[in-house]
Amino acid sequence: MVKTNDDNLSLVIHKKGDLRLEQTPIPTNLGPNDVLCKTHSCGICGTDIHYWVHGFMSSFVVKEPLILGHEVSALVDQVGSNVTHLKPGDRVAIEPALPCRMCHHCKEGMYNHCPVSNTQVKGSPQFDGMLTRYFEHPADFCFKLPDNVSWEEGAMVEPLAVAVHAVRRVNLTLGQTVLVCGAGTMGMMCLAAAKAHGASRVVMTDINEFRLKVAKELGADQTIHIDLKSFNVETYVAKVKEALGGQGANVTFECTGNEGSTKVAIYATNNGGKVALVGLGPLEVSAPLVNASLREVDIIGVCRFRNCYPMAIYLLEKGLVNLKPLVTHKYPLERSLDAFNKMLEPNNNAIKVLIQCNKDFN
Ligand SMILES: [Zn+2]
Ligand SMILES: [Zn+2]
Structure with a gap:
């Protein structure tokens, strides 16, 4: 299951003020309920900037190198053997916090309060994020995007949720x-x-x-x-x-x-x-x-969200929200340091800055 093209450029924070573009391994040995995704767009969020500038965000402290990025739209590249609702080529929005599915919060449907989900937020310490070419993710936390919802809108499903x-x-x-x-x-x-x-x-x-x-x-x-x-x-x-x-x-x-x-x-x-x-x-x-x-x-x-992705995607699909004016800047992954610096410029007229993580998309 190794990709022939093994480029997996990723944006990694090492510590406060130290962001680097470096190669990381493409995930292999896909689990039966997981999918391998190819990142299209990833929004930069205030929390990413906080990790970069301060090395922490509330109680989350960057202690080891970490791939950033949690606001993502992606293309399904491979699916695990049990996955039936997605297939390679599907476009998806990624829900980034992964709960345990076992605790009483999870069982009551309040999975955003699962203690495990607080330690498994992609792009937050210490759980690698998606500012990378390829990543794996549980299939049921990947939500299919309708054809009329753009990649850019797909990357904004997370904050809309x-x-x-x-x-x-x-x-x-x-x-x-x-x-x-x-x-x-x-x-x-x-x-x-x-x-x-x-x-x-x-x-x-x-x-x-x-x-x-x-x-x-x-x-x-x-x-x-x-x-x-x-x-x-x-x-x-x-x-x-x-x-x-x-x-x-x-x-x-x-x-x-x-x-x-x-x-x-x-x-x-x-x-x-x-x-x-x-x-x-x-x-x-x-x-x-x-x-x-x-x-x-x-x-x-208000703590993140639970069961909100379908509604957020519905609002976009039906044109009930128009988020397009929010995308003020786009950068390729190779220039993500410029994108982060743009966010710090005073009077930058930036609202949502997106990073496009692969070149060979339409
Ligand atoms: Zn965010
Ligand atoms: Zn739980």
Whole structure:
């Protein structure tokens, strides 16, 4: 089962600040329930940048060399002997966190809380990711892409699935008003998913004018530019309420993890509303919990996703979300260091930077 062409260029992080392109072995001895995949596109995520710049992300610490990459679309190259729902040549989106399938979380369907899945997130320590030419993956965590969903969209199924999960966590219903704090990839995905689920009016905040312009293209009804120099919570809460006709939002997706933004998120949510904490910042932030409690604002956690890929792919297939404006840059795998450096440039006008991992695709 060794490929005749044994090029398996991969982007490997060795330690903080040390990213290298190097050859790694193409997986052999495919398990009966696994598939060998040829990576098409891989999105760079904030967590990848965090590993590179800081060497860790929350409790995940890079201790040994690790192939990065977890937002992937790929071509099925070979299938294991038990695999019936996929065949070589199928296009798939990859769900990157692999649970044990045995623990009580898994058995209750909450496999995103499986302790094993926290140690088996492709591209997170210490589990090799998919910024590589070839990788193997369990077949049931590979989701077939319809013909009208592009490779680029396929690589964005992973972050879109987070937004689908967030929308489900808050039980967003038809006609509700929404505040999205932060117009990076996650904020954009929450905007798109909220609109697709019937949100009536979505207001977005960000410090970057370019991102807010793209948010409008994606359907944001109103955007609020945050000026960090003169930032104060009260002013921005008032601006959000003004944009929503004098009321707080029914549902807020906090997608920055920033303390000031988290405060705005809580104060700008209506009594009885919900705040989903989608963005990850410092492990502890100060937040107005008494205010939230007295106004019965529910604060809701969001951890990756579970059973959300089919819905995310459906939204793309039916044109219920338009993620195409989010792809601002594309690089071949050979230039992935340039891609990572682009993400660090100030005013880079980058939202989703994709790396194309093989040359011989259509
Ligand atoms: Zn990601
Ligand atoms: Zn489990």
